[in-house]
Structure formats: C-alpha cells, structure tokens
Amino acid sequence: MKAASRERRRNEIMDIAVEVLAERGYRGASMLEIANRASASKETLYAWFGDKPGLFEQVIRRNARAVQAALAPRLENDTTAESVLVAFGQALLRLLLGEDAVAINRAAISEAASDSRLAQVLASAGREATLPDFIRFLEGHSRNGTWQIDTPSEAAEDFLGLLIGDSQIRRLLGLLPAPGEAEILARANRAAARFSRLYAP
Amino acid sequence: MKAASRERRRNEIMDIAVEVLAERGYRGASMLEIANRASASKETLYAWFGDKPGLFEQVIRRNARAVQAALAPRLENDTTAESVLVAFGQALLRLLLGEDAVAINRAAISEAASDSRLAQVLASAGREATLPDFIRFLEGHSRNGTWQIDTPSEAAEDFLGLLIGDSQIRRLLGLLPAPGEAEILARANRAAARFSRLYAP
DNA sequence: CATAAACCGTACCATACGGTACGGATAAGA
C-alpha cells in the first residue's frame, strides 16, 4: 500500500511543478515555491528528484508518456485514412497547444542556450517517439494507394507544417490563448484536406 | 560628429548583448558581463537603456528593422511568382533560423510566462510588419490568375507552414544547427513547389 | 588651453535562489 501512495504523492508534486512552471517560467519557478504549494519540504524534493533540472526532467518524461499514449491509438487504421489524419491532428494540436506542453516547451527553450538537457529529453521522449509511428502510417497508405508519397518523412513534415503553422510559436510567445475545440477541429480538417490534395494520386 | 559616434557605440553594445544572449540565455545574460565585454560601465547601460528588458527591447527592435529591410524587397514582382516565393522563403529561413533570431526568440519565449513585453515587441515589429506585405503579394497573384486563392491569409499560413515546418522549434530547442545555404535553398524550393501545387488554378 | 560633460571601473546594497542540515511531528510496522 505504500508504493502506490508514494506514487500519488510524486504525481501531486509534479502537477504542482508544472503549475508553477506555467506561472513563473523555468527560472522563476523556485524549488521553495513548489515545495510550499505542495506542502512538501525542499529536502524531500531534493531527495526524490536530485536537483531542479532533475525534477523537470521527470515532469517532461511523464508528459511525454501521456502524449505518446494519447497519440499512438489514433493511428490504428479502422476508418478512412483522412479521418484518421483528422483525429491524429486534433489530438496533436490539443496536446501541443495545451497549457502543460507550452510550459514545458518554454522551459526547454529557456535553457537550450546553456544546457540542452531538457530539450534532449523532450525530443527523445516526444517527437522521436511518435513521429516514426506517423511515418509508418503514411507508408502504409502510400503502398495501398490512398496517397502518392515519395518520401514519407517529408510528407509527414508537410502535414505537421500545414497543421501547426506558426501557431505553436505564437502560443509559446504568449500571443495566442489556448485554442478551443472548434478551432482545433477546423485546423485539423483544413490540414487534412490540404494534405490529401497535395498527395492525391 | 558626436551623434554618429554615439550611434556606433550603441550598436556595438547591442551586438555584444545579442552575443551574450546567445551564449547564456536571457536570465543568464547579466548586465555586468555585457558591460565588461563591451568595455562599458553598468551605469552607462542603465542610463542608455533603462533596465535589462529595455536593453533587449531595443535589440529586438533593431533586429526587426533588419528583417523587414531584408524581406520587403523580395516581394517586388520583377520575375516569376514562384521564383519570388523561393527568394522570399530563402530570406525568411536565413533570418528565422540564424543565430540572432534564435537567441531573440528564445529570450522572448523565456519571459513570456511572466511578462510578454518582449514577445509583444517581437510580434508587432516582426510578423505583424512583414506578413501583410506577403498577403498582399498573394492577393495580387490571385487576382491575376497565377494562383487560385480564396483566403490569402490562410494561404500565407500554408506557405509558412510548409516552409518552416518544425525546424524553427527544433532550432529553438537547440536540436538543429543553423542550416547551410544549400539546405535553405532546398527547403524554399520544396515549399514553393508544394504551394504551387496546392493553389494551382 | 581650460572647462564641463560623458563615461569607465569599482565598490556597494538588497534580494533571491539552489542546495544542505537539523529538530520535531507523523505514520507505518512489530
């Protein structure tokens, strides 16, 4: 009964770490404030997570697992290729433009100049874990003739570019609010339609 | 003879500010180090730029002017529409993925959580200054039949998405080096080709 | 050449943060 409780506590603390991160940014998120809000002690934070980068590395890994779990199922082909594309696009936009991902990406970017540790973790647990699945999905539909694709990796980039555009950057800059469900659907639909036109046989 | 000299000195200091920014990130770029490298005194920095955000606000404005000056001429139609698109794309990629812009965008993103002042300046002097020109360019070629475009603003986003993809984010995360001229040309060509296919009459 | 302004180098102050140490409370286990 103890391991489960510790795991819950760990998650509580990481939830609060993301919360503080979103409010104050990476440098501004002090270990003291995280400890206080979590009714934990600094010593516990350091005992469990090593140091400040260590804490946020764990936060990033946990987030990446959630992303992977939300995206992978969307790529299982049970309906139209284009509808899978739309569903995948929606899920990706929801995650990428949501508060947590924005806070995490801001943190990784903030530190990238002097230390790319967080960025490395973000990339290897995020993009590099999901993109191959998506590319395989495109390859499948290239072989079966849905689309005519020469280089699936480039096609994947095209779709992501059409889907996301510069909304992620503007979101990171704090110039856009988190999009509503309607806007997400519209963007995903548009991107899928453009993609289908681009790679029509 | 004094005004010109002061202006040169100002630019020297801002050059060094960008340099330090690129090495240490926004929080890590201390006013002391900037002053020391510039053989200036902290007091002069504060006298000229107000405070730390003020200094980097000036840096951003200067960079935005350079960007605008580099991009606007590309849109003057003297050759093929597609070749203008390629040239514009090349120039944009060079600027957006270059060291200075990366450092500046990182800074604005770092502070966005707690203070969007830098981001506001970056947006209003950057994107909002150049995008309208590009949209007008697309409108012109929509009227004259080169492309069939319903909503020029969306078409502009499509081109930028195809052009940039996720390379800007990966660059900000420190996962990609600055691209060489060959790669820039290739990306611009690809994006222009895709765009032409997408909006062919 | 003399005078005044601008600027450099240094010292200084208050503040905040990361990280460590320690005593007391609390909850699990025998």
Next chain:
DNA sequence: TCTTATCCGTACCGTATGGTACGGTTTATG
C-alpha cells in the same frame, strides 16, 4: 503500545544578480 523510518517546517550558507553611487579619467567644446 513502542520503535523506527519518513517527511515537514525552518533556519542557514554561499553565490549571483539587478540596480545605484561615486571618484577618476577621457573626450568634446569654447
């Protein structure tokens, strides 16, 4: 109920930063 390990709250230390003050020196101006 007693014991032991865990965790909370607080205090503490060294360091670094933004911002200000000031004497001395260089540079422009008359």
